[in-house]
Amino acid sequence: xxxxxxxxLSTCPTCDDLRTDWQAKRIxxxxxxxxxxxxxxxxxxxxxxxxxxxLHSDGKVEVGFEGELG
Amino acid sequence: MVTxxxxxxxxxxxxxxxxxxxxxxxxxNKDRFEQYYESGKPSAEDVAYFKRAMQSPxxxxxxxxxxxxxxxxxxxxxPVVARLAExxxxxxxxxxxxxxxxxxxxxxxxxQFQSVPTIVFYTKDHRYIGHFIERPAFANTDxxxxxxxxxxxxxxAEDQAIRAEVRTRTTARYPMWQDETVKEMRELIAGxxxxx
Numbered sequence: 001x002x003x004x005x006x007x008x009l010s011t012c013p014t015c016d017d018l019r020t021d022w023q024a025k026r027i028x029x030x031x032x033x034x035x036x037x038x039x040x041x042x043x044x045x046x047x048x049x050x051x052x053x054x055l056h057s058d059g060k061v062e063v064g065f066e067g068e069l070g
Numbered sequence: 071m072v073t074x075x076x077x078x079x080x081x082x083x084x085x086x087x088x089x090x091x092x093x094x095x096x097x098x099n100k101d102r103f104e105q106y107y108e109s110g111k112p113s114a115e116d117v118a119y120f121k122r123a124m125q126s127p128x129x130x131x132x133x134x135x136x137x138x139x140x141x142x143x144x145x146x147x148x149p150v151v152a153r154l155a156e157x158x159x160x161x162x163x164x165x166x167x168x169x170x171x172x173x174x175x176x177x178x179x180x181x182q183f184q185s186v187p188t189i190v191f192y193t194k195d196h197r198y199i200g201h202f203i204e205r206p207a208f209a210n211t212d213x214x215x216x217x218x219x220x221x222x223x224x225x226x227a228e229d230q231a232i233r234a235e236v237r238t239r240t241t242a243r244y245p246m247w248q249d250e251t252v253k254e255m256r257e258l259i260a261g262x263x264x265x266x
Contacts, residue, residue, distance in 0.1 A: 009140065011168045035140040038098045048233055049142045061230040 003028045007044035007053040009035050012070035015052045021065075029054075077172045080196040083134060086163025089152035096139035103145050109245040110150030112157055112252045119256050120158040123265045130259055131194035132161045136174050137187045143205050144187045150248040151189055154255075179203045191259060200262040206250035213240050 006022075008015035010033045022029060032040040034051065047053050047061045051070040054062040063069070087095070093103055112120075123129035135151060137144045148164070155162035167174050167186050179185040191199040213236070220235045221227075227235075260266055 035097060035138070041098050041140055045142070045237070046234065047230060049237070061233075063233075 002057040003030050004057060005030045005032060005055040007032050007034050007040065007047075007051055007055070009033065009051050009070055011035070012051055014065050014068040014070045017068070018052050018054075018065040076176060076198065078134060078176070078190070083132060083163055083192070083196065086134060086165045089148070089155070089162055089164060092137065092148075092164040092166075099139050099145045103139075103149055106146050106244065106248065107149035107152065110146075110153050110248040112150065112154045113249065116252045116256055117154070117157045120154065120160065120259070123259055123263065124158060124160065126263065126265055127195075128193060128197075128199075128263050129265055130160060130191040130199055130263075132163070132192040132196070134173075134190040134192070135162060135164045135187055136167050136170065136177065136190075137164055138167050141186050143185075146244050146248060147187050147189075147205060147251050150251055151187070151255075154252055177201050177203070189255065191255075191262075200258050202251075202255050202258055206247060206254040208250040208254070209247045212243060212247070216240055216243075 006015075006018065006029050008019070008031055019031065032043070034041040034044045044051065044053050047055070048063040050063065052063075052065050054065075056062070093100070096103070120130065124131060133151065133155060135148055137148050139145070152162060154160060165173055167184060171184070174184050174186075174188070177188045177190060179188075185204040188201055188203050190201040193199060216239045217232070217236045220232055220239065224232060224235065
């Protein structure tokens with residue numbers, strides 16, 4: 001199964017929390033910082049206009065992390 | 071917020087970027103900034119109001135914008151602010167939020183959120199008048215109404231399908247939200263200065 005894709009901002013505290021938490025739990029994911037690449041931002045905007053956005057391998061989308069948004 | 075203690079001194083204000091300089095250095099959304107610059111044309115009535123207000127020593131002369139290029143509220147809202155500046159002669163200076171957090175922290179939404187865009191109005195002699203945060207109230211009520219309608223039309227749909235449809239419909243309304251941005255800023259100035 002492919003790793004989830006997580007759309008983040010480089011300056012988003014909630015994204016930092018997600019990154020720290022998942023790294024501690026050894027959850028593998030592909031991070032796409034939307035402020036660094038237009039294509040990633042365009043992908044993210046299909047789902048939501050706030051981060052973090054978690055795109056699971058089964059296509060499910062979660063917006064936010066533990067109830068918090070960026 | 072106390073203007074005497076503000077980090078935004080008259081000298082600091084002048085170090086902000088012009089809109090053109092801001093656009094020249096952004097990493098993302100150049101096309102969207104151009105798109106909403108084209109659609110963001112303040113009404114003649116609103117332009118006339120601002121020009122009239124600018125005649126007063128207590129009226130606006132300068133706008134400070136705190137912005138980031140990735141944010142939809144910014145690529146929709148800042149272009150119409152730039153248009154307003156061009157049409158009226160208001161001096162606009164743009165400060166990227168993450169490089170100027172000390173400025174941002176003077177204008178937090180609800181005292182805690184670093185929301186962008188934030189547009190701060192000053193008199194010619196740099197007295198603080200008031201500031202506009204993020205988007206007009208109309209946008210929030212409009213979005214909520216659209217979401218309620220979509221949920222009614224798509225019973226049982228998954229949240230991501232709902233979000234996609236809401237986004238499609240709200241994006242189509244962005245030019246109207248731009249008009250409302252200028253109207254709300256006009257109301258802000260009228261309320262703070264008494265200039266009608």
